[in-house]
Amino acid sequence: MTDVLDPPSVAERHEHHEEHGPTGILKWLTSTDHKVIGMSYTVTSIVMLVIGGAFAELIRAQLTTPNNNLVSLAQYNELFTMHGSVMIYLFMGPFAFGALANVIVPIQIGAPDMAFPRLNALSYWLYLTGAITMLSGFFVAGGAANFGWVAYAPLSNSVNTPGAGADLWIGGLLLTGFSAIFTGVNITATIFYLRAPGMTMFRMPIFTWNMLITAILILLAFPVLTAGLIMLYCDRHFGTHIFSVAGGGVPVLWQNIFWFWGHPEVYILALPVFGMVTEIIAVFSRKPVFGYKGMIFATITIGALSLGVWAHHMFTTGTVLLPFFSIMSLLIAVPTGIKMFNWIGTMWRGEVWFSTAMLMALGFLFTFLIGGLTGIYLASPPLDFFTHDTYFVVAHFHSVVMALMMGGMGALYYWGPKMTGYLLNEKIGKAQFWLLFIGTQVFTFPMYLLGLKGMPRRIGIYPNHPAWQNLNDWATVGAIMIGLSSVCFLVNIMYSWKKYPAGDNPWDGHTLEWFTTSPPPHHNFYRLPQIRSERPTWDYNHPGHSAAAHGHAGEVLIEKEPVS
Amino acid sequence: MSKVFRVEPPALPPQGVSVRTRRWRRVRRLAALPIAALALAGCTIPSFGASPGATTSSKSVFDLWQGFTIGAIIVGGITTVLIVWAVFRYRRKGDNIPKQSQYHVPLELTYTIIPVIIVLGLFAATLVVENKEVANPKTNVTINANAFQWGWKFTYPGQNVVVVGQTTQDPEMVMPVNENVHINLTSSDVIHGFYVHAFNFSRYALPGVLNQFTFRAVNTGTYDGQCTQLCGLYHSLMWFRVKVVTDSQYTTWLKSKANAAAAAAESAATNQQTSSVVPTKPTEGNS
Amino acid sequence: MRNEAKLLLSLGSFFGLMVAVYWFWSHENAGSVMMFCGMLLCFLPGSYYYFWSRRMKPRAEDDPNATQASGAGIVGTFPGTSIWPFTLGMGAFFVVLALVFGIWLLIPGLGLAFWAIIGGTAEGRRGGPH
Numbered sequence A: 001m002t003d004v005l006d007p008p009s010v011a012e013r014h015e016h017h018e019e020h021g022p023t024g025i026l027k028w029l030t031s032t033d034h035k036v037i038g039m040s041y042t043v044t045s046i047v048m049l050v051i052g053g054a055f056a057e058l059i060r061a062q063l064t065t066p067n068n069n070l071v072s073l074a075q076y077n078e079l080f081t082m083h084g085s086v087m088i089y090l091f092m093g094p095f096a097f098g099a100l101a102n103v104i105v106p107i108q109i110g111a112p113d114m115a116f117p118r119l120n121a122l123s124y125w126l127y128l129t130g131a132i133t134m135l136s137g138f139f140v141a142g143g144a145a146n147f148g149w150v151a152y153a154p155l156s157n158s159v160n161t162p163g164a165g166a167d168l169w170i171g172g173l174l175l176t177g178f179s180a181i182f183t184g185v186n187i188t189a190t191i192f193y194l195r196a197p198g199m200t201m202f203r204m205p206i207f208t209w210n211m212l213i214t215a216i217l218i219l220l221a222f223p224v225l226t227a228g229l230i231m232l233y234c235d236r237h238f239g240t241h242i243f244s245v246a247g248g249g250v251p252v253l254w255q256n257i258f259w260f261w262g263h264p265e266v267y268i269l270a271l272p273v274f275g276m277v278t279e280i281i282a283v284f285s286r287k288p289v290f291g292y293k294g295m296i297f298a299t300i301t302i303g304a305l306s307l308g309v310w311a312h313h314m315f316t317t318g319t320v321l322l323p324f325f326s327i328m329s330l331l332i333a334v335p336t337g338i339k340m341f342n343w344i345g346t347m348w349r350g351e352v353w354f355s356t357a358m359l360m361a362l363g364f365l366f367t368f369l370i371g372g373l374t375g376i377y378l379a380s381p382p383l384d385f386f387t388h389d390t391y392f393v394v395a396h397f398h399s400v401v402m403a404l405m406m407g408g409m410g411a412l413y414y415w416g417p418k419m420t421g422y423l424l425n426e427k428i429g430k431a432q433f434w435l436l437f438i439g440t441q442v443f444t445f446p447m448y449l450l451g452l453k454g455m456p457r458r459i460g461i462y463p464n465h466p467a468w469q470n471l472n473d474w475a476t477v478g479a480i481m482i483g484l485s486s487v488c489f490l491v492n493i494m495y496s497w498k499k500y501p502a503g504d505n506p507w508d509g510h511t512l513e514w515f516t517t518s519p520p521p522h523h524n525f526y527r528l529p530q531i532r533s534e535r536p537t538w539d540y541n542h543p544g545h546s547a548a549a550h551g552h553a554g555e556v557l558i559e560k561e562p563v564s
Numbered sequence B: 001m002s003k004v005f006r007v008e009p010p011a012l013p014p015q016g017v018s019v020r021t022r023r024w025r026r027v028r029r030l031a032a033l034p035i036a037a038l039a040l041a042g043c044t045i046p047s048f049g050a051s052p053g054a055t056t057s058s059k060s061v062f063d064l065w066q067g068f069t070i071g072a073i074i075v076g077g078i079t080t081v082l083i084v085w086a087v088f089r090y091r092r093k094g095d096n097i098p099k100q101s102q103y104h105v106p107l108e109l110t111y112t113i114i115p116v117i118i119v120l121g122l123f124a125a126t127l128v129v130e131n132k133e134v135a136n137p138k139t140n141v142t143i144n145a146n147a148f149q150w151g152w153k154f155t156y157p158g159q160n161v162v163v164v165g166q167t168t169q170d171p172e173m174v175m176p177v178n179e180n181v182h183i184n185l186t187s188s189d190v191i192h193g194f195y196v197h198a199f200n201f202s203r204y205a206l207p208g209v210l211n212q213f214t215f216r217a218v219n220t221g222t223y224d225g226q227c228t229q230l231c232g233l234y235h236s237l238m239w240f241r242v243k244v245v246t247d248s249q250y251t252t253w254l255k256s257k258a259n260a261a262a263a264a265a266e267s268a269a270t271n272q273q274t275s276s277v278v279p280t281k282p283t284e285g286n287s
Numbered sequence C: 001m002r003n004e005a006k007l008l009l010s011l012g013s014f015f016g017l018m019v020a021v022y023w024f025w026s027h028e029n030a031g032s033v034m035m036f037c038g039m040l041l042c043f044l045p046g047s048y049y050y051f052w053s054r055r056m057k058p059r060a061e062d063d064p065n066a067t068q069a070s071g072a073g074i075v076g077t078f079p080g081t082s083i084w085p086f087t088l089g090m091g092a093f094f095v096v097l098a099l100v101f102g103i104w105l106l107i108p109g110l111g112l113a114f115w116a117i118i119g120g121t122a123e124g125r126r127g128g129p130h
C-alpha cells in the first residue's frame, strides 16, 4: 500500500511499517528508504576507499626505491589509473553526494524521504554495478584500464589501448554517471519541494545548501561526461574519428569535454564536504554559522565560477585562452577564502569541543588551506607550465582530497550516531585523526618538493636521483600512516559495534536531524518543532539563545512521544 | 585604537576591553613576524625548493614563483595563526553558551575585498610573466622536436641534422647559449609532454597541433628533460637531455653531425636511414 | 518558489554573461557550446518556477511564519519498498556489459529493463507493497 504522509498520524503508521518491513538482504535489495540507501552508499563507498587505498599503498611501495620492480610498468599504469578512478568516481563522489547527503538532506529540511525514492534506489544500483564493472577490468585479458583517470585521447583509443579493461572503465563510468545524474535530480527536487513548513530557502542548513548547489552542478556537468564517454566508445568501436587526427578529429576536444565535467566535479566532491565541516564547526563551537548568508553566497559563487575554469587543466596544451581561465580560476579563491574566514569566525569566541569530528574538521581546515594555496599557483599559467604533470600537482590535489577525506571522516563521526544509533569510540577516533592528519602532511610535503625538483607524475620507475630519494622515502612513510589511520577506522567500527548508544542528540546539534530519534523512524519524524531560523533544534533546546532576534522559537505543534 | 576595534564583533562588555585589546595586538604582532623575517632576509629570498632557471623566461617564472610563495606564506601564516588561536583560546571549558553572534558585515566585506585585491595583483604579475614567456621574438635557430612512443626526435631544419633516441638511449638536444632558439613541437602518435626542469617549462606535444615556443638559455650545461604526459607503457623511460653550448661549439657540433650524416648516406646505399630512424616500439620486457 | 527561481535564473544569467565574454574573446566552439547549454539548463527550470511563482500563493515552506499545522495534509506518496529499481539496475548492468562482451547480453539486459519499467509503472499506479 502506498503511504500517504500527513504529519499528525505519522507515528501510528510507522510503527506498523517497522514491524512488517523486510529485513536482511531483502531489505537491502528492495528498500526505497533514503536512510537505508544512504547507508548502502556509505558502506559501498568505504569499501571503495579501502580498495583505492590498497592501490595507493602499492603505488607508494613501488616508488620507494629507484628502479624498483615490485610491479611491472604495465601493472603500474593500471594501478594509478584505477587508484585515481576508484577514488574519484567510486569513493569520493558517491560518498559526497550519495552517502551522507542521502541520509541527512531530507531530515535536515524536515522531509519524510527523497522526492523520488525508487529513483534513489536505482541510483544506488547503478553505482554498485558501475563500480563492479569498472573494477572487473582486473579480471579480463589485458588488465584494467591504464590510460590514467582522465583517459586522454588518443591514448584511450582502440589502437593504443585495446582490450576489454578500457571498455569496462567506460561502461562503469556510464553507469555511475547516470547514477549521479539521478541523484542530482532527486536532491534538487527534494530540496525544492519537500521542505517542512517554515523551512524557507534561507533557513536551510549550510550542508543542505551546499548539496543543492552540488546537485545543480551534477546536472550541469555529468551529462557532458556521459556524452564524451559515448563519443569515446564510438571512436573505439564504431569507427568514428571524433578524437583522432587521422579521421579529421581533434584530440584536444576530449580534454575540453572531460574537464568541462572535471572541474565542476572537483566542487561536486568539495562542496558537500564544505557543508559537513560547516555543520561540525558550528555545533562543536556552540555558535551559529558565522556569516550564514555570506556562506551561501560563497557557495553559489563557487558553483557559478566552476563552469568557466575547466581549461586551467589544459594550460600546457597551448590551445586555450590563458588569461580568461587564469583570472576565472584565481577568482574562485575569493569565495573559498570567505568560507575559510567564516569557519574561523564561527569558532571565534565559541566553546570549541575537541571531539573526533571537530578534530577532523580542523584537520580539514589546515589541509585544505594548503591545497587551496597551492591551487592558486596552478591557476597562474607560467607557474602551471613548470609544475604541470609533476608531483607538485599530485601533492596539490592530494592536499585537497585528503582534506576532503578528513572532513568526510569527521562527518561519519558526527552523523554516524544519527544513522546507526551508536557512537564510535573517541580514543580510537583521535588516534585515527592524528595518524591521518600527520600522515597527510608527511605524505604531501615531500611530493610538493619532488615536483619542484622535476619528478613527473605517473612514472613507474625513476633513476637514482640524489634530490628525489629522501623525499620519496618520506612520502611512503606518510602513505603508511594514512593507511594505518584507515585501519584504525575499521577497527573502531568493529570495536564500537553497538557499544555506545548515542541518544537522539549527543552533540547538542542545531538542525532538524537532531530533533528526531537515532536512527530516525521510517519517515523521519514523529514531530517537528516550529522552524524560525536555520537552527530549529537549537532554538527549541535553548530558548533565549537564538541568533535571530525575532520570532518565537521552540513551540512544538505536533506533540507525540517517539515510539522506541 | 578605535580602528582596531572595528574588526572585532560589536557589543563588547566594557570590562573585556583592555584584555581583548591586548590580545588583539598580540595577534597582530604574530602576523607581522613572517613579513619581518622576509624583510630581514633581504636580497637572499630563498628558492622555496624550485630551480632558479637556466633561460631568461624561466628566471622570470622563478621570480613569480618566489612572489607567489611569499604571498602564500603570509596569507597561509595569518590564517593558520587565526585557526590555532581560535581553537586554543576558545576551547570548551565549561557548559556555558557563548554569545550567538552571527553577522559582522564590515568584517565580512573586508575579507571579501582584500582577497579580490590580492587576486588581481597575482593576475597582473601572472600576465607580465606570461606575456614574456609566450612572446615569439626573432630567432636564428630553429629546432623541430617530435615526440613519439617512446622517444624524441630533434631535427635541425636546413642543416641535415637529426637526433633520435628512445627509452634506453636518451637523445640530446643541442642548442646555443644566449641565442633565441625556436622550438616547433609536434607529436606523431599520442599526447606527450615536453618538460625541461631547469627551464621551468613544459608544453604538450599534441598530434595534429604545432606548438611553438622560444628558449633563450643563459648558462651552458646539460639539463634533464622528460615526458610528463602519460603516453603508454614506456612513459617512465622517455627521457632526453638538453645540452646548451657556446655558439662556436654549436656550429662545430652541427658540422660534424651533418658530415657524419652525409658520410653515412654515401657509404650506405640506404639513404636517409641513419639520420631519420623510423621509430619502432620496443618489445615487451625492455629493461 | 520565488527564491528557487531566482537562484536558477541568476546562475543562468551568469553563465550567459560568461559565455558571451568567452566566445567573443576566444572564438572557441566546444567550450562555448557547453557553457551555452549550461545556461539553457538553468533557464529552463528557472523560468518554469518563475512562471508558477507568480501564479500561486507562497507555499508553507516559503512562508517564514508558517506553523507546522499549516503544512498538514498530504505531503506526497512514498513507496515503502520496491524490487523494481534493483531489477532496472541489473538490466542497465547487462546493457553495459553488452557494450563490452557481446551484443547477446542485450537480451537479458533489455528484458530486465522492460520488465522493471512495466512492473514499476504498475506498482506506481497500484501503489506498491510495503
Ligand code: HEM
Pocket (backbone or CB within 6 Å): A053, A056, A057, A059, A060, A080, A081, A083, A084, A085, A087, A088, A091, A092, A147, A148, A149, A150, A394, A398, A401, A402, A405, A443, A456, A457, A458, A459, A460, A479, A482, A483
Ligand atoms: C592513502 C592515501 C593515498 C595515497 C598514499 C595516494 C597516493 C597516490 C600517488 C603516489 C599518486 C601518483 C601516482 C603517479 O602519478 O604515479 C596518486 C594519484 C592519484 N590519486 Fe592518490 N593517494 C591517496 C589517496 C587518494 C584519495 C583519497 C584520492 C581521491 C579522493 C586520490 C586521488 C588520486 C588521483 C585522482 C590520482 C591521479 C591518478 C592519475 O594520475 O591518473 N588519492 N595517489
Ligand SMILES: [Cu+2]
Pocket (backbone or CB within 6 Å): A262, A263, A266, A309, A310, A312, A313
Ligand atoms: Cu579544475
Ligand SMILES: [Cu+2]
Pocket (backbone or CB within 6 Å): B192, B193, B227, B228, B229, B230, B231, B232, B234, B235, B236, B238
Ligand atoms: Cu610520456
